[in-house]
Amino acid sequence: MAKIIQINDIVEGMIAAHDIMNNDGHVLLAGGTRLTPNHINLLRKREVESLLIREPGEELVEIDEELAKVEENSNSVVIRRAQERIQKVFAKVREDELMGKLFSLALSRAAEITLTPEGNGDG
């Protein structure tokens, strides 16, 4: 049986019982992962509030290394998408002196941006 544990009570070595997705549907962390401090930080960053954790004795799947790759890829995809969106938003005004400055400031914060749907029809 798995158990729901609040993020503040999660400690290193616990095993996630299910996949955790980011907003784009990419797997941040696959079920079966033994949690490291990095994983826990990532979950906090993504504002995951609680996690289903495997009880001791449940079957264990060690796929940490592959997971680390998935995590890295999905992070860089998210950042690239934010950068592309900012470029699109500024496309017609980048020549302007003030807007050029603002563009650089925004671009340097791409990693912190959570995108919402764009465009007409959805926004």
Added chain:
Amino acid sequence: MADVKKLVSEIEELPTLPVVVAKITELVNSDTTSASDINFTLSKDLALSSRILKIVNSSFYGFPRRINSITQAVVILGFHSIRNLALSSFVFSAFAKGWQSFDNRAFWLHSLATAVAANQIAGLLRVPQRTREDMFIAGLLHDLGKVVMCEYIQEDMDRVLKIVAQQDCLFLDAEAACLEYNHAHLGASLLDSWRLPSSVVELVEFHHQPENAAVESQPCAAIHLADIIARSICCGNGGDNKIPKINPAAWQTLALGWDDVGAVMDHTLAEMKNASAFFEAD
């Protein structure tokens, strides 16, 4: 604004302010109001009181101790904040149905990000607390006119969005191409009909033309910049995917540095992580 006023008066189904919110607006506009007057009025609407307490106790405000009563909230937050909470709570619930042509949540996220940025700029400018609160609510409601178009003048909204899509241009430029009015005037006119003080109405009316504001040029320039900052960091969506240029006169009026702008961006991005409190208070 005369023609827009006529337009607003002609839209028959436009929501009027609930009695309690109208009364609070009136009380806050008066100099002789006490905290207990506000408390007495709010106590007549339990749903509204509990929504306000819920938002006040959310991580968005981040008070270290729980605020259990409206009296406490009034004393801690001040009259203007309570008015703002009552008004935003009403506006969110009155205009919360799904819109045909707009992502409702993305729209309010943009509005809230603008409010947060405006509040932060107000801090940098060291304006009086009252002005700061006016700036927050003006930021939150700066695009109210778009909501009115969405819900009551759908054909105008469709024309504007069609041009936005065809020309990949600003919502404002598309309005100028096909309408006699714009969302800024429309929203200001509705707020005026709700008897919001002119210090708020004017900030909404001139957020795209801060140079035309008769008074309060710094707060108006701040709302103009806050809208642009919210767009630059892609917080939500106000109906187009473009960004207007910063008005050079407004930039000079504000006399901010780029470090300040970066700090406003960082603060806004961080605060928006707590934004759900505003939308899920019902």
